Amino acid sequence: MNKILNFHLVNDMAWFEKTIILIKSKYNMVSIDTLDEYYQGKIKLKNACHITVDDGDETFYRIIYPVLKKHNIPASLYVSPKIFNEQINYWFQEIEGYDFDIVKKIVAEMTNTPVDKLAPYSVWDIMKVMQVSTIHDILTEYRKRTNTPLKPYQNMSIAELREVDQQGLVTIGGHTMNHPILMNESDESSHYEISNSINELAKLLGHPVKCFSYPNGIPGYDFTDRECDTLKRNGITLTFSTEARDFSDKDNVYKIPRIGVSNSEGQLFLKAKLFLGPVWLILKKLKPSGEYVNRVQIKKIIGNQ
Numbered sequence: 001m002n003k004i005l006n007f008h009l010v011n012d013m014a015w016f017e018k019t020i021i022l023i024k025s026k027y028n029m030v031s032i033d034t035l036d037e038y039y040q041g042k043i044k045l046k047n048a049c050h051i052t053v054d055d056g057d058e059t060f061y062r063i064i065y066p067v068l069k070k071h072n073i074p075a076s077l078y079v080s081p082k083i084f085n086e087q088i089n090y091w092f093q094e095i096e097g098y099d100f101d102i103v104k105k106i107v108a109e110m111t112n113t114p115v116d117k118l119a120p121y122s123v124w125d126i127m128k129v130m131q132v133s134t135i136h137d138i139l140t141e142y143r144k145r146t147n148t149p150l151k152p153y154q155n156m157s158i159a160e161l162r163e164v165d166q167q168g169l170v171t172i173g174g175h176t177m178n179h180p181i182l183m184n185e186s187d188e189s190s191h192y193e194i195s196n197s198i199n200e201l202a203k204l205l206g207h208p209v210k211c212f213s214y215p216n217g218i219p220g221y222d223f224t225d226r227e228c229d230t231l232k233r234n235g236i237t238l239t240f241s242t243e244a245r246d247f248s249d250k251d252n253v254y255k256i257p258r259i260g261v262s263n264s265e266g267q268l269f270l271k272a273k274l275f276l277g278p279v280w281l282i283l284k285k286l287k288p289s290g291e292y293v294n295r296v297q298i299k300k301i302i303g304n305q
């Protein structure tokens with residue numbers, strides 16, 4: 001079993017260290033360079049595990065990175081250069097804690113949809129059928145109506161990002177500019193989100209960027225072959241999805257699967273996920289994610305704006 005794991009925000013260092021020790025006890029921890037050689041057919045991997053972290057919020061530097069260093073675990077981190085350059089939060093950080101009834105009211109007005117039709121759905125699912133410029137418009141309107149200021153910056157500093165990059169244990173890759181669901185975007189916007197994130201990140205770090213992860217990341221729902229082509233043309237060699245299965249040398253290198261691990265998971269569930277392999281994947285299929293079912297329904301209700 002070869003696995004790539006995907007973390008986001010981690011706010012409990014003891015939990016993260018316990019999790020890393022558990023993973024390290026069963027797997028050979030590999031770097032992006034090793035994965036690259038594997039996908040080029042130069043080496044074989046058995047019982048390998050690569051750690052990925054998305055977004056680059058401040059907990060990466062404060063909680064995740066010290067544990068990776070202590071245990072000498074290679075990893076890769078996927079970030080938007082826009083967040084760092086402009087010292088702004090991702091839309092999903094900004095909307096956290098908003099009054100979701102008011103957000104839904106704004107969506108209803110902007111899309112000419114009766115507000116009660118949106119009632120059964122979460123604001124997260126509703127946002128994920130929108131183009132990212134519309135999400136920004138909704139958030140701006142919310143702040144105007146409710147006199148809500150922008151939140152303080154919640155992500156790593158540029159100095160921290162560069163320090164992590166230069167120390168070499170963690171490889172940094174692109175993750176778009178505005179964290180859209182790429183599939184919702186026009187050709188032009190999808191191209192901008194990918195190409196600019198790679199170029200701007202390379203400028204920030206002072207060297208080319210070779211890897212990328214898709215926001216949300218389910219093939220066919222969050223991105224398509226259009227995005228894979230753009231990544232290829234931009235010199236990216238490895239791209240990660242969130243399709244939850246073990247990786248193999250038959251994978252498309254622009255759709256490499258990753259298994260998500262969240263903060264709230266107990267050790268028992270985590271052990272099942274890490275060590276049951278295909279059995280866990282079958283268990284997971286019995287419980288399909290409601291998000292994608294809901295998004296199709298929401299799209300029908302509001303149209304594509």
Ligand SMILES: [Zn+2]
Nearest residue numbers: 054055215216
């Ligand atoms: Zn993300």
